Amino acid sequence: MPRNPILSASRIRAAALLIIDRDGLDGLSMRKLAAELGVQAASLYGHVSTKDDLLHEVASEILEKVDVSGFAGGDWQHGLTMCARSYREALARHPNIVPFLAYGPAHREASLRRLDVVHGALVGAGWTRREATMIAASLMYLVFGAALSSFSSGFSEDQSLYHERYPNLDKAHLLPAVAAELDRDSFELALNAFVTGLAAQRVATSD
Amino acid sequence: MPRNPILSASRIRAAALLIIDRDGLDGLSMRKLAAELGVQAASLYGHVSTKDDLLHEVASEILEKVDVSGFAGGDWQHGLTMCARSYREALARHPNIVPFLAYGPAHREASLRRLDVVHGALVGAGWTRREATMIAASLMYLVFGAALSSFSSGFSEDQSLYHERYPNLDKAHLLPAVAAELDRDSFELALNAFVTGLAAQRVATSD
C-alpha cells in the first residue's frame, strides 16, 4: 500500500449517517461529506460507487440491528411484538433516514432475510401463507408509519394557533419530551390493538 | 389584463402532479415542469413561490379528498374504518408523492382540521383525550405505512432469486396486479385487526 488511507467505506458510512442525523437527508451532499472527513468530494468515489449506493449501505447497517429472535419460542404474538419494537427502535434512532429506508425495503438483502423468518414463523403457527404475507406487511405498515409520521417531527410551529382553532386537539404534544413519549405510547397502543385483533380473528376463523 | 396568461397556479399544480405520477418525485424539476407547460422555468415563479411550496399545495389538494364524514353517525369504529380507507385511497392514487406527504402532515391546514374532527369524535365516544390522540396517530401509522411500503413498489427485481433463497416467501406478489390486491387486502386486514383490538381493549378498561 502506497499510503495510509484516510478514507474507508465504514468511515464514510459513519460520517454520512452523522450528517443525516444532524442536518437531515437533504443536508447530506458528497462535498459536505468529504469536508467532514477532511477530503475532497472526488476522493469518496474510490470507496463508494454512488451516493445512492452509500445510502443503501447506511440503510442496511441500520436495519441489521432489527431483532427477529422473538419468534424462536414459537409464540407468534410475542414474536410479532418483539420484532416490531426492535424495528421501530432501530428507525427511531435515525428518523431522518426513514423516508429513504421506506423507499424499497423489499430490495434489501437483510430485509428479505428478516421477512422470510417472520413469514416462516407465522406459517408455522398455523396461519396460511397468504395471511402470513399480509400480517408481515401490516407490521411494516405500523413500523414505518410510526417512524415516519411521528409527533416529534410534526407539530413544531406556533403553539398558540393550535388551541383556539382546533379545540379538540391537545397542545401537550408540542413539547419534544412529551412528543417522544407519545410516539412510543401510540406505537405500543397500535401494536397491542393489532396483535390482539389478529388473535381474536384467528380464534374466530379456526372454529 | 395585459395578456392572456398561459400559466395559473392550478395548471401548474396539475402539471406537477402529472410529472410526479409519471416520473416520480425526483423526476420533477422546475425546468421540466416549465417545459411541460410550454414555458421557461423562471416564469413559474410568478405563480409559485418555491418548489417546496408547490409540493405542499399539490399535497393539500390530494389530502382535501380525505373523507371524515363516517364519524357523523357516532359509531367510532365505523368512522375510523371509513376515514382510514378514504385516506389510503387518496394516497394510493398518487404513490410517488407519499414520501413528501409524510414529511410533515401535522403542518398542513387540512390535516389538522381532519385530525380535530377525528379526535373530537373519539372523545365523544368515550375515549380519553390522550387515548384519542394516540388512536388518531395509530391510524396515521397504518395509512402512511400502507401507502409507503406497499408491495407494488417493492419486489420488482429478478423473480427467480427469491424463491430458492427465501423459501418461506411467496413469489406471487411480484405480479403488479396481485401486488395491488395484496396491498389492499393487507391494509384491510391491518385495519380490521386494529379496530377490533381497540374495541376489545375499550371493553376491558371500561369494566
Add this chain to the structure above:
DNA sequence: CTCCTGACCGAACAGTGTTAGGTTATCTAA
C-alpha cells in the same frame, strides 16, 4: 535508484432551485 500502484485532488460537465433585470403584448388615460 527506478518503477509501479493506489490514494487523493483540481477542474470540469450537466443538471438543480432560484433571482435580477429585460422584453413585450395588452389595457387604460389623455
Add this chain to the structure above:
DNA sequence: TTAGATAACCTAACACTGTTCGGTCAGGAG
C-alpha cells in the same frame, strides 16, 4: 391615436448538486 403602465414571460446568471477524467504524489517492490 398615442403614451404610459403593468402583468406575463424570458434571458442570463448564481451557487449548488452528483459524478468523471486526468493528474499528482507518497510509499513499497525490484
